[in-house]
Amino acid sequence: MHVTSEQAAAAIQAAITKANEIGNKSCIAVVDSGANLKGFHRMDGAWVGSIDVAIKKAHTAVFFAMPTGQLGKLSQPGQSLYGIEVSNHGLISFPGGLPIVDTEGVMIGAIGVSGSTVEDDEQVAKAGVKPVGVSDLPKHPWRT
Amino acid sequence: MHVTSEQAAAAIQAAITKANEIGNKSCIAVVDSGANLKGFHRMDGAWVGSIDVAIKKAHTAVFFAMPTGQLGKLSQPGQSLYGIEVSNHGLISFPGGLPIVDTEGVMIGAIGVSGSTVEDDEQVAKAGVKPVGVSDLPKHPWRT
Amino acid sequence: MHVTSEQAAAAIQAAITKANEIGNKSCIAVVDSGANLKGFHRMDGAWVGSIDVAIKKAHTAVFFAMPTGQLGKLSQPGQSLYGIEVSNHGLISFPGGLPIVDTEGVMIGAIGVSGSTVEDDEQVAKAGVKPVGVSDLPKHPWRT
Amino acid sequence: MHVTSEQAAAAIQAAITKANEIGNKSCIAVVDSGANLKGFHRMDGAWVGSIDVAIKKAHTAVFFAMPTGQLGKLSQPGQSLYGIEVSNHGLISFPGGLPIVDTEGVMIGAIGVSGSTVEDDEQVAKAGVKPVGVSDLPKHPWRT
Numbered sequence: 115m116h117v118t119s120e121q122a123a124a125a126i127q128a129a130i131t132k133a134n135e136i137g138n139k140s141c142i143a144v145v146d147s148g149a150n151l152k153g154f155h156r157m158d159g160a161w162v163g164s165i166d167v168a169i170k171k172a173h174t175a176v177f178f179a180m181p182t183g184q185l186g187k188l189s190q191p192g193q194s195l196y197g198i199e200v201s202n203h204g205l206i207s208f209p210g211g212l213p214i215v216d217t218e219g220v221m222i223g224a225i226g227v228s229g230s231t232v233e234d235d236e237q238v239a240k241a242g243v244k245p246v247g248v249s250d251l252p253k254h255p256w257r258t
Numbered sequence: 259m260h261v262t263s264e265q266a267a268a269a270i271q272a273a274i275t276k277a278n279e280i281g282n283k284s285c286i287a288v289v290d291s292g293a294n295l296k297g298f299h300r301m302d303g304a305w306v307g308s309i310d311v312a313i314k315k316a317h318t319a320v321f322f323a324m325p326t327g328q329l330g331k332l333s334q335p336g337q338s339l340y341g342i343e344v345s346n347h348g349l350i351s352f353p354g355g356l357p358i359v360d361t362e363g364v365m366i367g368a369i370g371v372s373g374s375t376v377e378d379d380e381q382v383a384k385a386g387v388k389p390v391g392v393s394d395l396p397k398h399p400w401r402t
Numbered sequence: 403m404h405v406t407s408e409q410a411a412a413a414i415q416a417a418i419t420k421a422n423e424i425g426n427k428s429c430i431a432v433v434d435s436g437a438n439l440k441g442f443h444r445m446d447g448a449w450v451g452s453i454d455v456a457i458k459k460a461h462t463a464v465f466f467a468m469p470t471g472q473l474g475k476l477s478q479p480g481q482s483l484y485g486i487e488v489s490n491h492g493l494i495s496f497p498g499g500l501p502i503v504d505t506e507g508v509m510i511g512a513i514g515v516s517g518s519t520v521e522d523d524e525q526v527a528k529a530g531v532k533p534v535g536v537s538d539l540p541k542h543p544w545r546t
Numbered sequence: 547m548h549v550t551s552e553q554a555a556a557a558i559q560a561a562i563t564k565a566n567e568i569g570n571k572s573c574i575a576v577v578d579s580g581a582n583l584k585g586f587h588r589m590d591g592a593w594v595g596s597i598d599v600a601i602k603k604a605h606t607a608v609f610f611a612m613p614t615g616q617l618g619k620l621s622q623p624g625q626s627l628y629g630i631e632v633s634n635h636g637l638i639s640f641p642g643g644l645p646i647v648d649t650e651g652v653m654i655g656a657i658g659v660s661g662s663t664v665e666d667d668e669q670v671a672k673a674g675v676k677p678v679g680v681s682d683l684p685k686h687p688w689r690t
Contacts, residue, residue: 118302119299119300119301119302122299122300123299148306150300150306150309151298151300151309152299152300153298153299153300154295154297154298154299155263155266155267155296155297155298156263156266156294156295156296156297157263158262158263161465161466161467162292162294162436162437162464162465163462163465163466163489163490163493164466165294165295166489166490166491167486167489167490170488170489186484186485189484189485190479190480190484191479199485199488200488204488204489205485205488206485206486206488206489207484207485208482208483208484208485208486231482232482232483290436291436292434292435292436292437292438292594293436293438293594294436294437318595320594321593321594321595322593322595322596323593335622335623336622338640338663338664339640339664340618340621340622340639340640341618341621341631341637341638341639341640342599342638342640344602344631344632344636344637344638345595345598345599345602345636345638346595346598346599347598349595406590407587407588407589407590410587410588411587436594438588438594438597439586439588439597440587440588441586441587441588442583442585442586442587443551443554443555443584443585443586444551444554444582444583444584444585445551446550446551450580450582453582453583
């Protein structure tokens with residue numbers, strides 16, 4: 115199950131609205147459940163370096179079916195997944211990437227936001243998920 | 259000078275409209291004059307393999323300030339630029355990528371479209387350029 | 403707005419002069435506001451490994467419109483951007499990369515220096531920026 | 547034996563002078579005999595896509611100790627080195643890259659030029675080699 119064209123556009127629009135509301139300049143990426151890019155928007159004034167960070171946050175969220183910040187807790191020095199960021203052509207393990215799960219509990223994709231503090235990025239990502247689903251996955255194994 | 263957020267959205271929307279009109283399932287990428295991604299949309303049913311092709315077409319058009327198909331004429335076996343596709347992390351040298359030039363003759367970015375025949379891709383790309391500029395560059399040296 | 407040929411040459415020359423003054427063997431890279439290479443020089447005796455570090459420092463400074471060392475404070479273990487270095491084909495987050503901002507507050511590119519201690523690299527980078535601009539960006543959103 | 551800092555600067559300057567003379571907008575790269583970047587300059591108005599092509603031409607000339615155009619004759623469809631361009635992270639096999647050989651017959655590096663027709667690029671490259679050496683290598687095994 116994949117996020118549709120319409121859902122991707124709605125998620126990006128909702129994220130832009132939230133970013134404008136809190137004064138962010140964000141890059142926003144939406145990927146499907148295969149981690150393939152579905153939609154992307156870079157707001158004027160957003161960092162060029164945030165393009166890849168936003169896309170990698172979306173990748174990361176769908177690759178491991180969890181918010182990127184949750185993965186980051188496990189990848190710190192001394193923790194069990196230390197260094198995992200070098201896999202998969204580069205993961206981002208700080209907040210701002212969230213899975214998108216539909217009403218039937220199916221993960222249909224993910225959103226990644228970059229351009230400000232990680233707290234603000236996470237807030238913009240949450241606003242993006244809202245019109246199309248939730249970010250809480252049912253217990254493993256989830257469906258895609 | 260860079261394509262704005264509003265211009266990127268308008269270009270993508272116009273391209274989608276044309277794609278729907280002719281029954282295409284397209285990936286559409288817009289980059290700025292530094293070849294950095296500004297906007298992207300993958301229509302439902304478009305090939306996953308077209309994501310990267312569309313982005314690389316936009317890269318190629320801005321890298322060499324010409325339609326991708328024009329580069330392709332020079333890169334055929336026996337021609338002067340044979341094999342150039344391996345440069346720049348991969349170029350696409352068949353039609354579907356077009357520069358975007360504003361009313362003052364400044365190249366502000368490019369659009370790349372992939373998902374159907376190259377003739378149809380080119381047509382969708384042209385429709386995308388229309389609301390924001392032209393694809394004909396003034397004589398070298400152009401400005402960016 | 404992009405750093406010109408003349409500005410890139412002036413920045414590199416000023417950096418070389420400073421490097422000679424303090425006995426450094428530096429690699430010096432200048433990129434435009436789209437992070438594309440404009441000028442580069444490797445002084446005799448500089449590490450071959452510094453070529454890529456200098457270029458990546460320039461990339462990083464322009465990607466996030468800040469000195470590379472400032473990003474590094476946020477990317478330490480336990481900090482909010484931990485691990486960001488894997489993005490954008492590799493970022494360098496220790497000192498030696500600085501944005502170049504013109505007199506109108508427009509970021510026109512960046513300089514990256516590698517070859518010695520990070521304090522010395524930073525000093526050489528600062529000397530490079532001096533003849534062509536400053537490194538302090540006006541409040542977000544800046545213009546490029 | 548490696549091209550020195552002074553030689554790299556002289557080669558680039560001579561190439562720029564020739565490019566200006568014939569109205570070219572060139573990217574010019576100089577590498578040492580280990581194919582590591584020594585100097586680079588992008589003239590104003592040069593294609594952004596030529597950055598990587600110029601560097602890869604210099605790589606190619608030093609990798610195989612021959613003018614890039616000579617390699618290109620062997621890499622056409624049906625010829626013995628068909629497809630070699632995908633090796634070494636990308637080779638460029640059309641004219642514009644030349645070895646730099648000193649007065650003792652030692653290959654000390656190479657120059658790569660991109661930005662115009664391959665004939666003009668080759669002419670600019672030749673002008674760059676002139677103040678620092680020749681491009682004709684003595685019989686194999688050459689020395690580096």
